[in-house]
Amino acid sequence: MTAMATMTPLRPARRRLTLGRAAAWAAMGAFVLVTLLPFYWILRTALSSDAALAADPGNPLPVGLTGGGFARALGLQSTKEAIAQGGSGGGLVFWRYLLNSFVVSTLVTVCQILFSAMAAYAFARLRWRGRARVFGLFLAGLMVPAIFTLLPNFVLIKQLGLIDTLLGIALPTMFMTPFAVFFLRQFFMNVPPEVEEAALLDGAGKVRVFFRVLLPMASTPVLTLAVLTYITSWNDYFWPLMVSYSDSSRVLTVALDVFRAQTPQTGTDWSGLMAATLVAALPMLVLFGIFARRIVGSVGFTGIK
Amino acid sequence: MTVASSPPSRLPPRGVAGPQSASKVRGVREREGRGDGPLAALFIAPALLGFLVFLLWPTLRGIYLSFTRFNLLTPAEWVGLDNYVRMVNDPIFWDSLWVTVEYVFINIGVQTVTALAVAVLLQRLTRSSVLRAVVLTPYLVSNVVAGIVWLWMLDTQLGIGNEILQGLGLGRVPFLADETWAIPTIALINVWRHVGYTALLLFAGLQAVPADMYEAAKVDGAGEWRMFWRITLPLLRPVLAVVLIMTVIGSFQVFDTVAVTTAGGPANATNVLQYYIYGSAFGRFQFGYASAMSVALLVVLSAITFVQYRLTRAGHTDLG
Numbered sequence: 001m002t003a004m005a006t007m008t009p010l011r012p013a014r015r016r017l018t019l020g021r022a023a024a025w026a027a028m029g030a031f032v033l034v035t036l037l038p039f040y041w042i043l044r045t046a047l048s049s050d051a052a053l054a055a056d057p058g059n060p061l062p063v064g065l066t067g068g069g070f071a072r073a074l075g076l077q078s079t080k081e082a083i084a085q086g087g088s089g090g091g092l093v094f095w096r097y098l099l100n101s102f103v104v105s106t107l108v109t110v111c112q113i114l115f116s117a118m119a120a121y122a123f124a125r126l127r128w129r130g131r132a133r134v135f136g137l138f139l140a141g142l143m144v145p146a147i148f149t150l151l152p153n154f155v156l157i158k159q160l161g162l163i164d165t166l167l168g169i170a171l172p173t174m175f176m177t178p179f180a181v182f183f184l185r186q187f188f189m190n191v192p193p194e195v196e197e198a199a200l201l202d203g204a205g206k207v208r209v210f211f212r213v214l215l216p217m218a219s220t221p222v223l224t225l226a227v228l229t230y231i232t233s234w235n236d237y238f239w240p241l242m243v244s245y246s247d248s249s250r251v252l253t254v255a256l257d258v259f260r261a262q263t264p265q266t267g268t269d270w271s272g273l274m275a276a277t278l279v280a281a282l283p284m285l286v287l288f289g290i291f292a293r294r295i296v297g298s299v300g301f302t303g304i305k
Numbered sequence: 306m307t308v309a310s311s312p313p314s315r316l317p318p319r320g321v322a323g324p325q326s327a328s329k330v331r332g333v334r335e336r337e338g339r340g341d342g343p344l345a346a347l348f349i350a351p352a353l354l355g356f357l358v359f360l361l362w363p364t365l366r367g368i369y370l371s372f373t374r375f376n377l378l379t380p381a382e383w384v385g386l387d388n389y390v391r392m393v394n395d396p397i398f399w400d401s402l403w404v405t406v407e408y409v410f411i412n413i414g415v416q417t418v419t420a421l422a423v424a425v426l427l428q429r430l431t432r433s434s435v436l437r438a439v440v441l442t443p444y445l446v447s448n449v450v451a452g453i454v455w456l457w458m459l460d461t462q463l464g465i466g467n468e469i470l471q472g473l474g475l476g477r478v479p480f481l482a483d484e485t486w487a488i489p490t491i492a493l494i495n496v497w498r499h500v501g502y503t504a505l506l507l508f509a510g511l512q513a514v515p516a517d518m519y520e521a522a523k524v525d526g527a528g529e530w531r532m533f534w535r536i537t538l539p540l541l542r543p544v545l546a547v548v549l550i551m552t553v554i555g556s557f558q559v560f561d562t563v564a565v566t567t568a569g570g571p572a573n574a575t576n577v578l579q580y581y582i583y584g585s586a587f588g589r590f591q592f593g594y595a596s597a598m599s600v601a602l603l604v605v606l607s608a609i610t611f612v613q614y615r616l617t618r619a620g621h622t623d624l625g
Contacts, residue, residue: 020529021430028426031419032439035501038454039442041465045457058468111351119352126341126348134349141360143610147558147579148603151586151596152363152370158377175355206344235447237561242587253449257565260453270457277453281446288445292438299441299505 042281045274046070050085053270069275073259087269092262094279096247097255102283104170104240104251105233111174113226117218119176120184121210125196135185141178147238154242164245173233180225187221188214224298227291231284252280367603370596377590388597398598400573401581404488405557408577411492412556417549419500424507425537429529437508440501448561451498456481456566459490481566484574491562491575503552510544511537550613554606578602 044062045053052064068085071077075093077085122128123135153172162168191214199209215222237253244250250258259276260268288295371388373381392398423440443451459466459480467477480490514537522532538545560579563569569576569584576584578598586595 024426024430027422028430028436031423031426032436034497035440035443038451038458038497041458042454053463057463058465058472115351115355118348122341122345122348126345128342128345131345134353137361138352138356141356143607144360144364145554145558145603145606147560148367148599149360149363151582151592151599152367153359154586155366155370155377155592156358156363172355172359175359176352178356178360181352206341210348231445235449237447237449237564238583241564253447253561256447256449256453260456260565270460270463273453274457277450281450284445285442288438288442292441293434296434296437296441296505299502299509 042274042278045270046278048271050087050266050269050271054267066271069269069271069273070279072269072272073276073279082272083264087264087272092255092259092276093247094252094255094276097250097252098279098283100166100249101234101251101253101280103166105230107166107170108173108233109226109230111170112176112180112229113222115174116176116180117184117215117222118210119181121188121214123181124185124188125210125214126206138178138181142182150239150242153239157243163243164249165243166249168243169240169249169251172239180229183225184218184221187218191217220294221298223291224294227287227295230287234284256280367596367599370593371600373593373596375592375596377592381593384593388594391594392597392601397573397576397581398578401576401578402601404574404576405559405578408488408492408559409553409556411489412495412559413549413553415493416496416500416503416552416556417545419496420503420507420548421545423500423504424511425533427504427508428511437505440504442501443498444502446498448495448498449565451494452562452565455490455494455497482571484571487567487571487575491559491566494566495556495559495562499552499555503548506548507541507544510541510548513544514540546616547613550609550616554609557602557606557609 044060046069047062047065047067049064049066049068056063066085068077072082072085072087073092073094075095077087119138123131123138149172157163157168157171160168162171195213195217196209199213200206204212235253236251237257240249240251240254241257244254256276260273263269370381372383372385374384374387375381427437427440446454458464461467461477461479461482466480471477478486480486518536519532522536527535558579559577560583563575563577563580564583567575569580579602582595582598582602585591585598
């Protein structure tokens, strides 16, 4: 080995590289472990029973395997049963919040993307007076941190009488975000004018050109933006916390925290809480599973915003 | 991640080129500035309505409310600079600002270094998109989920984190119940959730570095470590600057994780600015005072955005 190393100067470099690569892979492996461990721990705890958890906290496998946690999270247990198993017995029905989250996120995503795309088209492709000035105004909107508008928006939603409604949760982000408009405008501007010209020569109106030609062409950026918008909306907590007070408008993120706060006498119902956590997180994990390749490929693209 | 800032600086070149080339073609049939007005009005109406009602108006109103005493029930009453005077003399405000800055420093420091390492490892080791997807998974769960899971894993009595510490012969650490540990713990929880996203942003930046630069450096006998310092880092600087400022602005707005894990405690140790603002508004119904603190936050974030322009511009010229 040593003789070979002295013969060709490249060898030692390459061998050192392999060692380095092993270390690099080890570092990557450690990172992935820390990344994924909490997901496993959610599942492991959700399938455990509270009494067994307290007795054997370090066991890497589910202890006292039971579906009771899920039953409590989904409101399938009687109050008496739930309290006996370490739950609070408080009435929370995650199906309801799942539906609320679904309605709000769908409403926000569909409307926001559609309206933003329409505006983006007007900014990129239509000629009109004051276009640059209005677009400049939208760009200035990028500078205002979302967090700053939350308090005044709450006052507004309250004055509109929309507190504790799903519409009240959806409304502020339903029409546009400056980023979505900006992002889609960039795409429309890069479509060659000939594409539009050809459709116009065929006698199509501009409305038709937008919906039948340009919007389908933009399906990739639109879908990417839609999935990211959906995830953001689904995971939003601060705004829904301000607006919703009862089951009728409670979304999963808020419900989850309410569930956590309902600590029963015996101590936190960890297995029920982890089951509820899983219910709240699973839809987005599935959505990501479907679109993973596309999203991963375009994070850099959308992220530098 | 809410405030986005590089588009304005990148926009002009493309923004100028696009419409010009389009109008050249169209100019044959249409005159400049005519023709599409009504249609444009129709297309832009919903977005403009949303912009004016839920972005521009609340911004102006937030600033106005900061000069009033307002409890939601009775009309806002103009009090001039009272809220600001109170803010400057409020030790809890300064404490919460300090706690927020402490959080931002730990969060951004650990996140940037880890994300950079992961991005470089992804670039130099593998093209696997599965691995990139795995790295992104924590970003898919809400801050609430992230907070609750780590609250459980770091539980003093039953958490696996303390079980491991105990197993290693170290004592148990009350991560979220201790004044010293609480902020670093929350900062690291949020690193867990966001580091993958940041890594992929940096990874995208790394894709712009031509592969033959590494080949050439290798021929010259440079090792990985040297290539990182001499090639990767200098070429990544502009992207790094943008990502850094973006994440700083995002992390200044920390709220969810605090609300779920510590609720500002113990003894205000995690009472970040956003949480204090929320408490003033919804706990004590001091909307005017809460608005004044929001304005202060806005000023801080604007200053950071301004610095970003300087940095990115410097970065661009530096790259040559």
